[in-house]
Amino acid sequence: MNRAVAQREVALVDLVDRLLGGGVVIAGDITLSVADVDLVYVSLRALVSSVATAEEKNILPAMGDAL
Amino acid sequence: MYCVAARESPLPTDHPAVHPAEGLERIEHGPLVALASRVPLAEFGEGALRRNLNDFEWLERVARAHEHVLERALERVTIVPLRLCTIYTDEAGVRRMLEQERNELEAALAQLQGRQEWGVKLLVDRDALEAAARNRSDELAAEEKEVEASSAGGAYMRQRRLERRVREVADRLMEELAEDVHARLQDWADDAVLNAPQNRDLSGHQGEMVLNGAYLIEATKVAGLRELVDRLQERHRALGANIELTGPWPPYNFVSPAASAEGATPR
Numbered sequence: 001m002n003r004a005v006a007q008r009e010v011a012l013v014d015l016v017d018r019l020l021g022g023g024v025v026i027a028g029d030i031t032l033s034v035a036d037v038d039l040v041y042v043s044l045r046a047l048v049s050s051v052a053t054a055e056e057k058n059i060l061p062a063m064g065d066a067l
Numbered sequence: 068m069y070c071v072a073a074r075e076s077p078l079p080t081d082h083p084a085v086h087p088a089e090g091l092e093r094i095e096h097g098p099l100v101a102l103a104s105r106v107p108l109a110e111f112g113e114g115a116l117r118r119n120l121n122d123f124e125w126l127e128r129v130a131r132a133h134e135h136v137l138e139r140a141l142e143r144v145t146i147v148p149l150r151l152c153t154i155y156t157d158e159a160g161v162r163r164m165l166e167q168e169r170n171e172l173e174a175a176l177a178q179l180q181g182r183q184e185w186g187v188k189l190l191v192d193r194d195a196l197e198a199a200a201r202n203r204s205d206e207l208a209a210e211e212k213e214v215e216a217s218s219a220g221g222a223y224m225r226q227r228r229l230e231r232r233v234r235e236v237a238d239r240l241m242e243e244l245a246e247d248v249h250a251r252l253q254d255w256a257d258d259a260v261l262n263a264p265q266n267r268d269l270s271g272h273q274g275e276m277v278l279n280g281a282y283l284i285e286a287t288k289v290a291g292l293r294e295l296v297d298r299l300q301e302r303h304r305a306l307g308a309n310i311e312l313t314g315p316w317p318p319y320n321f322v323s324p325a326a327s328a329e330g331a332t333p334r
Contacts, residue, residue, distance in 0.1 A: 013269040014186065014313060015130050017262070022319030023150035024175070026164055028068070030113050030154040036120060043121040045268050 016044070068153045068161065069102045069136050070317070071172050076144040078102045085132045086110070094158055096165040099172055102140060103161060111154055120152070137317040147175045148317035175322050182257060182283050184321055185292060185314035188265075189248050189278035191241055195307025200236040207232060244306055245277040248299050255295055256282035260320040274309065281320035289315070 020037045069091075072078055080091040084104030094101045109115060119125045133151055140146050155161050165172070201207050210232065214225045253259045264276035284292050293312065300310045 010131075010134065010313070011270065012127055012130070013265055015134055016126070016269075017265065018316060018319040019130050019133060019151040021262075022322070023148045023317075024071075024168075024172075024322045025150050026153055026168060028153040028164070029156040029160050030111065030116060030152070032116075032120070032150065032152055036117055039117070040120050040126065041266075041269075044123065044126075045266060047123050 016040070068149050068155070069104075069133060070140055070146040070148050071099055071101050071165070071176075072140070072144050072146045073176055074098050074100045076100060076146075078144060078146075079136070079139045082136055082139045083132065084136065085129055091136065094161045094165075096162045097169060099165050099169065101161050101165060102136065102146075103155075106154065108156075111152065116152060116154075134317075141315065141317055145176055145180050146317060147172055147179065147322050148319050179283075179318050179321065181286050182318070182321075183286050183289065183315035184318040185282050185284055185289070185312060186316060187248070187252055187278065187280050187282060187296065188272075188276060188311040188313075189245055190272055190274040190309045190311065191244065191277050192274045192307030192309070193237070195305075196241060197233050197237045199306045200233050200240055203240075204236050207236060240306060241275070241277055244303055244308060248303070248308075248310065249278055249280060251295060251299060252280065252282050252292075255288065255292055256284050258283040258321055262320070274307070281316070283318065283321045 020032070020040060025031075070078075074095055074097070078091075078093055078100060080093060080102075082091060084091050086104060086106045089105040091102060091104050094103055110119060119129075130151060137146065137148055155164070201211070207229065210225070210229045214222055214229055217225050249259070249261070260281045262279045262281065264279050265272065267276075270276075282292075296310050296312045300308065303310075
């Protein structure tokens with residue numbers, strides 16, 4: 001993978017770390033609490049591990065084959 | 068809301084917004100301008116938001132759309148990025164915020180002027196590191212010889228001890244490596260933030276993540292940063308080190324602490 005492409009394709013985990021973990025936190029009328037953010041990570045992990053399990057069982061095509 | 072900038076900034080308003088049916092809007096107030104777009108409360112209201120954030124596809128779509136808007140803005144102007152899903156029920160709410168946070172936002176903009184955030188991750192291959200540990204330590208080499216020379220029973224205990232020593236030396240090398248890379252980058256940067264290593268389940272990274280840092284760099288020094296990273300990579304290749312550079316990012320890690328602390332209590 002060449003460098004320019006690698007940099008343009010931002011990994012979702014990098015994005016979520018920054019978008020939810022960083023930036024100015026201002027109390028909007030509706031805003032995320034720390035607990036909400038933690039829940040996102042918990043459910044992301046659960047989701048990723050369920051995808052991994054499905055791959056092992058050949059339910060889903062393996063990701064990243066095209067790379 | 069996406070970000071805040073100085074009022075005269077040419078923020079993009081022709082780019083697709085988070086909700087496809089709505090366009091980007093500038094909301095000017097005093098010396099500042101906010102970039103925002105309208106979203107339906109049915110999707111972004113408090114209950115719906117909590118549900119949707121846990122929907123992987125929804126989160127990915129919204130996060131990427133938010134990031135694309137910020138990237139476009141970043142090409143042209145200095146911005147203070149806001150956390151994903153900072154939502155006001157009306158324009159007056161945005162203006163009130165710009166009024167209240169004015170000093171902090173202006174200070175943050177001044178600090179970020181002409182600077183970029185870059186991410187650096189240091190990944191280490193444990194096997195290569197342990198091999199390097201064996202090569203580098205005369206003491207370990209001597210112990211290895213002893214193991215070979217021992218009788219069967221003694222060899223087992225010596226082997227166990229040797230493995231433990233190899234792990235210790237490798238751990239120390241890894242620590243020194245992370246410290247060296249961070250220190251060099253810090254020399255180059257105006258500011259640095261160390262974040263926790265990412266969860267492997269989420270990132271799928273290979274090897275051990277021993278450094279996950281964000282560095283605030285003057286825009287004119289970016290070419291030098293790339294050279295520095297290449298040099299560090301080359302220098303530490305034998306230790307199984309792999310350095311990942313990403314950026315430029317909207318400066319999520321370098322927004323003024325005053326503004327971040329203000330009103331951080333969720334409603």
